[in-house]
Amino acid sequence: MATIQVSVITPDGAVYEGDAELVVVKTVEGELGIKAKHIPLVSPLAVGPARFIKEGKEEQVAVSSGFVEVRPDHVSILAETAERPEQIDTERARKAKERAEQRLASEHVDRKRAEAALQRAITRIDVAKHKGA
Ligand code: ATP
Secondary structure: OOOEEEEEEEOOEEEEEEEEOEEEEEEOOEEEEEOOOOOOEEEEEOOEEEEEEEOOEEEEEEEOOEEEEEEOOEEEEEEOOEEOHHHOOHHHHHHHHHHHHHHHHOOOOOHHHHHHHHHHHHHHHHHHOOOOO
């Protein structure tokens, strides 16, 4: 099957380079599936996993907000933060999840900020399970 090149880049550098038959990202409008020869587009990303599928195998990267730029032969994910499974400290993410949940349980809180922190932590915990997949 045809593949499309993928790169995940953060301000700290490239996190992932590869090619995939199918790329699935979480945009602010929902999940977007991308194959080779997709129409060009740019879309803001939500917090969530970016998934790369090839020959029945799936790799994932945890992505916080940013942008996806699609060209017919290349998908660029430009993220504020991104981690491959082996880069994720699950214990740190669990603690971040607990902190976010405690904040959301109290009244005087910036809910949007706490919810974003919670989503980042949940995404990291989930993506960390894809180690060696
Ligand atoms: P924390 O409260 O644990 O710092 P956070 O969601 O506020 O979590 P971010 O601001 O999204 O953290 O990320 C700051 C930097 O730390 C980024 O470079 C990000 O890749 C890295 N990072 C955050 N959480 C983890 C984690 N659980 N494992 C590995 N790297 C992480």
